[in-house]
Amino acid sequence: MGAGRTVAVFGATGHTGRFVVAELRARGFVPLLVGRNEEKLRALAEGQPAPGAGAGAGAGAGAGPGAGPGAGPGPEWSVRVASVDEPASLDRAFVGADAVVNCAGPFAETAAPVIEAALRAGIPYVDVAAEIEANLDTFAEFGERARAAGVVVVPAMAFFGGLGDLLVTAATDSAGWAAADEAHIAYGLSGWHPTAGTRDAGAVSRRRRGGQRVRYADGQLEYRDDAAPATKWDFPEPMGTRAVIGEFSMADIVTVPSHLAVPEVRTYMTVEAASELAAPDTPAPAAVDEQGRSAQTFVVDVVVRSGGVERRATARGQDIYAVSAPLAVEAVRRVIEGRVKGAGVRSAGAAFDAADFLRALSGHVSVEW
Numbered sequence: 001m002g003a004g005r006t007v008a009v010f011g012a013t014g015h016t017g018r019f020v021v022a023e024l025r026a027r028g029f030v031p032l033l034v035g036r037n038e039e040k041l042r043a044l045a046e047g048q049p050a051p052g053a054g055a056g057a058g059a060g061a062g063a064g065p066g067a068g069p070g071a072g073p074g075p076e077w078s079v080r081v082a083s084v085d086e087p088a089s090l091d092r093a094f095v096g097a098d099a100v101v102n103c104a105g106p107f108a109e110t111a112a113p114v115i116e117a118a119l120r121a122g123i124p125y126v127d128v129a130a131e132i133e134a135n136l137d138t139f140a141e142f143g144e145r146a147r148a149a150g151v152v153v154v155p156a157m158a159f160f161g162g163l164g165d166l167l168v169t170a171a172t173d174s175a176g177w178a179a180a181d182e183a184h185i186a187y188g189l190s191g192w193h194p195t196a197g198t199r200d201a202g203a204v205s206r207r208r209r210g211g212q213r214v215r216y217a218d219g220q221l222e223y224r225d226d227a228a229p230a231t232k233w234d235f236p237e238p239m240g241t242r243a244v245i246g247e248f249s250m251a252d253i254v255t256v257p258s259h260l261a262v263p264e265v266r267t268y269m270t271v272e273a274a275s276e277l278a279a280p281d282t283p284a285p286a287a288v289d290e291q292g293r294s295a296q297t298f299v300v301d302v303v304v305r306s307g308g309v310e311r312r313a314t315a316r317g318q319d320i321y322a323v324s325a326p327l328a329v330e331a332v333r334r335v336i337e338g339r340v341k342g343a344g345v346r347s348a349g350a351a352f353d354a355a356d357f358l359r360a361l362s363g364h365v366s367v368e369w
Helices: 015-026 038-046 087-093 107-121 132-149 159-175 196-208 271-278 324-336 354-360
Strands: 006-010 030-035 078-081 099-102 125-127 152-154 182-189 213-217 220-224 230-234 241-246 264-270 297-306 309-318 366-368
Touching (some): 006 015, 006 087, 099 107, 107 132, 107 196, 132 152, 132 196, 159 309, 159 324, 159 354, 241 271
Parallel strands (some): 006 030, 099 125, 125 152, 182 264
């Protein structure tokens, strides 16, 4: 499907970056490996262990060298060293690229410089940012500039931010609604072994909001000092009813309101997963299959209500980091093919036909309506 088109992956050697590189190769794109560490980039190009492989990865398939994302020799791959601190290095790195996917967090530090470089190069930009503040910055700082330049910028094109937005958008579209009263996105994770990047991004977000939590209510973001409410969510079987943290806000509270008139957007997280995320000694994800995925499974349950009518959509899959790759790469494919609803900064639901996009993910995510 990529027909030899070149896509730069900034942060290619990171956990999610390796999944993105593998997905690009699987779809016929030519990955352009970009990052700060030339040694790591060349090791990836030569075929190295999958995310989570190696020490502590367990004995499952994909736990050894050459398995999963990044596996196999890649003589056609180009390696280019670049840093967000040196704009000229980014310019050189993106020469010849048809698009760029930014997988390097914290995105509060990398998104703006990489978007700037994409605008200078005149190429589409996609990232996998889950940071609420970084995504807000992207919409605020680059909306007009990207539209004027005719460049498509799609932030949060990942498990958090992208998938929920697509599900909410597809649900409202299926009902023929131009607006809704409320949208609820519940994340049922079997567990959550965070990557180092996830921990770093979370720390940056907490510092930026002064330790406060944030929610989207009454059509605006609210920063609060109280504890997030505890409640329960009735997930579809076999998960069933689970204790969840209400207002466990993720990037969806930025992406959904960016294009849908929904004054209440609430997200929820299973208590067990939130506890593992918060624990400092929770290990990183460990690969259990040849794709390098962890054993983690997920259910994303979306309920949208308007005027007393309810629409529901549910997505299931494996490994929240791994599934971010097909989300991001499918977005790149559609932008390159011109299957996008205009230039500028657009969330997944605003940029693409949501239902059709979800169908295209069938090999990675199963969706029930």
